[in-house]
Amino acid sequence: MLRGLYTAASGMIAQQRRHDTVTNNIANLNTPGYKGTSSVNRAFPEMLIAAMGGKDSSAEGTIGKLNTGVFAEENLLGLLQGDMMETDRSQDLALISDILVDGSTFDASGKYVDADGNVSYQPQAFFTVRTADGEVRYTRNGSFQTTADGTLVSSEGMAVLGTNGQPINVRGSWDNVTVGSDGTLYDRTTNEPLGQQLYLTKVANPNLLIREGNGLFRYEGQPNGIEQVQAGDRVSIQQGFLERSNVDSAQSAVDLMAALRAYSANQQIVKFYDQSLQKAVNEVGKV
Amino acid sequence: MNNSMISAAASMGAMQQKLDILADNISNINTDGYKRKNAVFEDILTNIQPHEDSFLLEGRRSPLGFTQGWGARVVAQTLDMTQGPLKATGLETDVAIEGNALFEVRSGMTIDSERAFTRQGAFQLMPTENGNRILVTNSGYPVVASNGTTDTFVNVPEGYKLVIADDGTITATSPDNLDSQQLGSLKLVEVLKPELLQAVADNMYGVPIDVNAGDVVQTVTATPNRTDGVAIRQGSLEQSNVSLADEMADLVTVQRAYQLNARALTSADQMMQMATDLRG
Numbered sequence: 351m352l353r354g355l356y357t358a359a360s361g362m363i364a365q366q367r368r369h370d371t372v373t374n375n376i377a378n379l380n381t382p383g384y385k386g387t388s389s390v391n392r393a394f395p396e397m398l399i400a401a402m403g404g405k406d407s408s409a410e411g412t413i414g415k416l417n418t419g420v421f422a423e424e425n426l427l428g429l430l431q432g433d434m435m436e437t438d439r440s441q442d443l444a445l446i447s448d449i450l451v452d453g454s455t456f457d458a459s460g461k462y463v464d465a466d467g468n469v470s471y472q473p474q475a476f477f478t479v480r481t482a483d484g485e486v487r488y489t490r491n492g493s494f495q496t497t498a499d500g501t502l503v504s505s506e507g508m509a510v511l512g513t514n515g516q517p518i519n520v521r522g523s524w525d526n527v528t529v530g531s532d533g534t535l536y537d538r539t540t541n542e543p544l545g546q547q548l549y550l551t552k553v554a555n556p557n558l559l560i561r562e563g564n565g566l567f568r569y570e571g572q573p574n575g576i577e578q579v580q581a582g583d584r585v586s587i588q589q590g591f592l593e594r595s596n597v598d599s600a601q602s603a604v605d606l607m608a609a610l611r612a613y614s615a616n617q618q619i620v621k622f623y624d625q626s627l628q629k630a631v632n633e634v635g636k637v
Numbered sequence: 638m639n640n641s642m643i644s645a646a647a648s649m650g651a652m653q654q655k656l657d658i659l660a661d662n663i664s665n666i667n668t669d670g671y672k673r674k675n676a677v678f679e680d681i682l683t684n685i686q687p688h689e690d691s692f693l694l695e696g697r698r699s700p701l702g703f704t705q706g707w708g709a710r711v712v713a714q715t716l717d718m719t720q721g722p723l724k725a726t727g728l729e730t731d732v733a734i735e736g737n738a739l740f741e742v743r744s745g746m747t748i749d750s751e752r753a754f755t756r757q758g759a760f761q762l763m764p765t766e767n768g769n770r771i772l773v774t775n776s777g778y779p780v781v782a783s784n785g786t787t788d789t790f791v792n793v794p795e796g797y798k799l800v801i802a803d804d805g806t807i808t809a810t811s812p813d814n815l816d817s818q819q820l821g822s823l824k825l826v827e828v829l830k831p832e833l834l835q836a837v838a839d840n841m842y843g844v845p846i847d848v849n850a851g852d853v854v855q856t857v858t859a860t861p862n863r864t865d866g867v868a869i870r871q872g873s874l875e876q877s878n879v880s881l882a883d884e885m886a887d888l889v890t891v892q893r894a895y896q897l898n899a900r901a902l903t904s905a906d907q908m909m910q911m912a913t914d915l916r917g
Contacts, residue, residue: 362912366639366640366641366908367703369641369901369904369905369908370640370641370644370705371705371706372901373640373641373644373645373708373898373901373905374640374644374680374705374706374707374708376645376648376894376897376898376901377644377645377647377648377651377680377706377708377709377898377901378648378678378680378706378708378709379890379894379897380652380655380678380709380890380891380894381678381679381680381709382677382678384680384709387704387706389703392694422703423692423694423697423703424697424698424699424703425699425703425704425705426698426699427699437675437717438717438719439675439715439717491679493677493713493715495713495715495832496829496830496832496833497830498830498833498848498849498852498853499852500852505677505679505712505713506679506712521829522829522855523737523827523828523829523830524830525718525737538865539865557698557699558699558700560685560699560700560702560704561680561683561704561706562682562683563679563680563681563682563683563706563707564679564680564681564682564712565679565680570700571700599893599894599897602897603897603900606900606901606904607904609904610904610907610908613908613911614907614911617911617912617914617915620915621914621915624915624916
């Protein structure tokens, strides 16, 4: 039996998934608050192969271990901070998040490995929005709009929540509102607080967020893994700015090529197996 | 099934829309009172290919399921209401607004016609049957003034000079300066929610029928003495607030993103070709 035929086919599928992921990142090069993902591959479980007629579980009969393929296991979010882009629009809010955790120094990708090899990830801050069904979602896309009744909503029409659990509501013009770095709303002329503050959520392990599309994330972890951003956390809001997509176009172009070539290599292997089968069927078996 | 192809194609459509908006802005770089538009992108709904529980292997960092995105699309168009530069023209019928306000006009020649709003102050005096002249926009829509309680049109007697003060008060003065008539003051509205304004033809904005106009715009009086107040400048025109440098920078970004998407599409096509070539 030609095992490698299926191994190569699984490689093609995994590379296709990787290609899809990179394409989706490229598609969102201009999406504010977008966080790029990377697909992670995992080998199929190893199996032990033995020579035909060899003795079971003995040294001379065993050939070695073999993986019979690969699959795209997960699509990991890369939550690096995106660049700031000035828009001068009062309802455009950008979130800058660099949360510190005692005893951890995170690398550029937001990962920290301690002396015992335990991996932890940098917590991330998000705007909190409520869907029409009353469920809570998180987003980094701060390009907000206002409905006729003054409710601040995401581009998709989901209410942006304040610290009191109610949607942020500004009856007048947003040009008269300043948003402080902690999300508190002030009157622009008098500098008096308006009694509303944006609810910023801190997610301790951002890998537990699932992208839903429309810039939204759903949290799928323990409830104690999320909490409100505290005053000391290094999180700030910039009004009149948007956070750009954190996708690196050069890296994506390279990843795209790599995925294509790896796909091509796997395809070649399938063709070679096909040629072997061709020989076996049509030449070895020729009468 | 080729997801890359779908994502890339959908996003190229979105980029094209953004290009259209940029082209619209650039073509209106010399339109007085034009306010630039901007497109907001969002990623398209993501679906999750479910995994069975046995996929929860050691070393896995995210919850079960493989998320798959489907590109990007334009979800909203925003209006950038920032002030445009003022250009002095010296014409008495050219009026510019400084601050957050719009002129109110009517879409017909009666005062109870549909309300519309504009920032373009290149007005004209149009002769009427009774020998007066009425103040209209350069597309012929009458400009609304308010005499404190009711809305009126601005009727300037033939031969009289039109004087508009910084606070919007309109006076018509006779050529010999002996007679002057108070014609109310220009009606101005403050924009509360620019995203609910609908651009209609001739550089004007309207409020959609299903939205209460009071939620979108509110009458405001010019307060030229306050630093953040609204002031009227007769003899000037507000130019378009489009900055060519910004638009070109955006154009480059969008075009490159489009190019990269096209590359991804080609690459997806090559993959499909390879899959077909398996049995060549």
